[in-house]
Amino acid sequence: MLTLLKIEWLKVKKYKAFWIIFAFLILLFPSVTMGFGRMLSEFTKGTPGVDAVLGGPFDFNQVFLTAAYLNNGLNIAWGMLLILMIGNEFQNRTIRQNVIDGQQRNDIITSKLILVGIFSLFSALLLMASGFIAGLIFAKNSFHFNADLFEVFGTFLFASFMQMLFALVFAFLLKRPALSVILYLGYTVFVENILVIILVAIFKTTYVKLFFTQAADELTTVALTKKYPVNGSMDALPAEAPWIACVLYAALILFFLYRYINRTILK
Numbered sequence: 279m280l281t282l283l284k285i286e287w288l289k290v291k292k293y294k295a296f297w298i299i300f301a302f303l304i305l306l307f308p309s310v311t312m313g314f315g316r317m318l319s320e321f322t323k324g325t326p327g328v329d330a331v332l333g334g335p336f337d338f339n340q341v342f343l344t345a346a347y348l349n350n351g352l353n354i355a356w357g358m359l360l361i362l363m364i365g366n367e368f369q370n371r372t373i374r375q376n377v378i379d380g381q382q383r384n385d386i387i388t389s390k391l392i393l394v395g396i397f398s399l400f401s402a403l404l405l406m407a408s409g410f411i412a413g414l415i416f417a418k419n420s421f422h423f424n425a426d427l428f429e430v431f432g433t434f435l436f437a438s439f440m441q442m443l444f445a446l447v448f449a450f451l452l453k454r455p456a457l458s459v460i461l462y463l464g465y466t467v468f469v470e471n472i473l474v475i476i477l478v479a480i481f482k483t484t485y486v487k488l489f490f491t492q493a494a495d496e497l498t499t500v501a502l503t504k505k506y507p508v509n510g511s512m513d514a515l516p517a518e519a520p521w522i523a524c525v526l527y528a529a530l531i532l533f534f535l536y537r538y539i540n541r542t543i544l545k
Contacts, residue, residue: 308408345409357445365455440494
């Protein structure tokens with residue numbers, strides 16, 4: 279494992295585009311959270327009753343749930359970064375050369391899964407940090423430690439991991455970085471959302487929301503539903519449904535990736 283980590287580090291150590299995007303993502307998480315906090319603060323200024331009706335979304339520790347809801351879509355950006363890295367490896371024939379030099383094909387997938395885990399951990403830590411910073415600025419109460427923090431962190435961590443697993447599929451199937459990013463972004467942001475709306479209208483069931491990448495989004499939404507009852511009408515899914523769907527998708531993706539890398543011809 280340490281060897282695989284060292285190999286991945288050497289690949290990105292002097293990759294300027296990676297560090298620029300990475301720095302952008304580090305700034306993006308707190309910026310989004312605090313930006314919405316500022317908007318809400320301005321909106322409720324002079325009308326204290328409004329904040330009470332909303333349930334104090336930027337008060338501790340509700341602010342972490344709010345941050346999870348606001349930043350959930352930013353995991354797509356981590357997926358794009360992952361696709362660019364893997365696409366460049368295919369384009370420069372780095373993966374092919376590594377296999378020629380003796381690297382096991384299974385290790386190629388394993389090393390990418392390690393990257394997915396690291397990026398997911400960064401994403402979850404950034405979420406908690408941005409929530410904490412926003413709480414220090416906008417909360418009307420003090421921070422207190424409770425089990426909700428573990429729930430939000432764990433849920434967002436797994437949601438991040440799942441979103442990046444889907445990105446891996448695009449990266450390995452398409453291999454070209456620019457094309458992969460465009461199709462991945464187009465599918466996750468537009469195509470699948472439109473498809474889910476159509477399927478919900480046809481089948482009249484919220485279980486359709488568990489369709490591929492939407493299942494990862496529903497992880498955070500369902501977690502928030504327990505804290506924001508007003509969302510109950512929007513998400514009638516059982517709390518365990520997105521978890522079950524994501525575990526099944528993860529198993530299928532891992533099976534596909536390991537099978538694919540051992541059967542494809544690396545050019």
